Amino acid sequence: MAVKDTLHExxxxxxxxxxxxxxxxxxxxxxxxxxxxEDSTQLRLDGVDHTARxxxxxxxxxxxxxxxxGLPLVHTISARGWGAxxxxxxxHFFFDAGKGATIAFFYYxxxxxxxxxxxxxxxxxAATHTAWGVPTEEELHKWKTTLESRGLIVSPxxxxxxLESIYFxxxxxxxxxxxxxxxxxxxxxxxxxxxxxEAAMQAEDELRAGGDRLRDxxxxxxxxxxxVEELISEP
Amino acid sequence: xVILYVLDVAEFLxxxxxxxxxxxxxxTKSDKGYWKIVAPTEIVLNRKAMQMKPAVWYGLFxxxxxxxxxxxxxxxxxxxxxxxxx
Numbered sequence: 001m002a003v004k005d006t007l008h009e010x011x012x013x014x015x016x017x018x019x020x021x022x023x024x025x026x027x028x029x030x031x032x033x034x035x036x037x038e039d040s041t042q043l044r045l046d047g048v049d050h051t052a053r054x055x056x057x058x059x060x061x062x063x064x065x066x067x068x069x070g071l072p073l074v075h076t077i078s079a080r081g082w083g084a085x086x087x088x089x090x091x092h093f094f095f096d097a098g099k100g101a102t103i104a105f106f107y108y109x110x111x112x113x114x115x116x117x118x119x120x121x122x123x124x125x126a127a128t129h130t131a132w133g134v135p136t137e138e139e140l141h142k143w144k145t146t147l148e149s150r151g152l153i154v155s156p157x158x159x160x161x162x163l164e165s166i167y168f169x170x171x172x173x174x175x176x177x178x179x180x181x182x183x184x185x186x187x188x189x190x191x192x193x194x195x196x197x198e199a200a201m202q203a204e205d206e207l208r209a210g211g212d213r214l215r216d217x218x219x220x221x222x223x224x225x226x227x228v229e230e231l232i233s234e235p
Numbered sequence: 236x237v238i239l240y241v242l243d244v245a246e247f248l249x250x251x252x253x254x255x256x257x258x259x260x261x262x263t264k265s266d267k268g269y270w271k272i273v274a275p276t277e278i279v280l281n282r283k284a285m286q287m288k289p290a291v292w293y294g295l296f297x298x299x300x301x302x303x304x305x306x307x308x309x310x311x312x313x314x315x316x317x318x319x320x321x
Contacts, residue, residue: 188268
């Protein structure tokens with residue numbers, strides 16, 4: 001496919017990074033936003049293009065993703081710092097993770113890793129992670145045994161409800177998950193997902209209104225019981 | 236009274252199978268995708284008997300629970316009746 005000079009002529013003379021910064025700095029007030037159902041426009045996505053994180057370990061990151069995991073390095077941007085004042089020169093590089101998805105890194109030249117970006121052994125930190133899918137149980141097994149034979153520490157297999165996963169860290173401390181979808185998600189899963197979150201949001205709203213907050217999952221499960229009873233009692 | 240609601244999917248069906256072995260449990264299935272398990276005083280479930288991995292075990296009552304968890308250990312859970320609001 002030919003690359004057009006620009007997709008949006010009006011936007012070409014300026015950059016969102018220089019003058020129009022509200023999209024990065026202003027709080028999003030969800031209550032004030034129009035719901036999709038109100039304008040009947042269905043927005044579509046076509047999977048993950050890339051995710052990106054900063055790195056202060058250039059060689060280790062390249063060698064880990066390209067040479068240990070074997071992900072092809074497919075694109076690198078090298079640039080002078082531009083846009084916001086003080087932006088360092090940088091490298092931005094992308095590894096192919098299959099089905100058009102890439103994992104990308106920014107290496108900001110002549111900068112030190114701030115302390116708040118140091119990895120922590122804490123679930124809040126590990127919540128931000130990359131999970132890649134594999135198509136078969138054999139492939140999941142192959143990832144675990146192969147990476148272990150290459151010297152990496154890999155978690156035991158962990159069975160979640162619809163996923164079975166293994167976990168390891170990259171040289172930056174970022175958590176990686178390799179996961180196998182155990183079954184397709186069906187309509188009842190969607191109904192159940194909606195009810196669980198509806199239960200949680202209802203319980204939380206009510207507790208907050210009384211100056212408290214949601215304290216445990218049991219409270220959600222009890223409210224869920226009410227919602228499910230209502231559902232199954234419907235004629 | 237204790238009531239558990241169980242989504243009709245493979246990973247949670249061991250709960251229903253376990254409940255079948257409890258003599259005073261009443262089990263019904265709705266056409267909306269949930270099993271309903273009713274017991275007069277308590278329901279005790281065992282993780283190993285259900286061959287459940289911990290990550291599923293600790294989400295055991297995600298289908299809904301009308302009751303109170305008296306004990307939730309790594310291998311056994313006991314739910315009893317409660318007056319707490321739903």
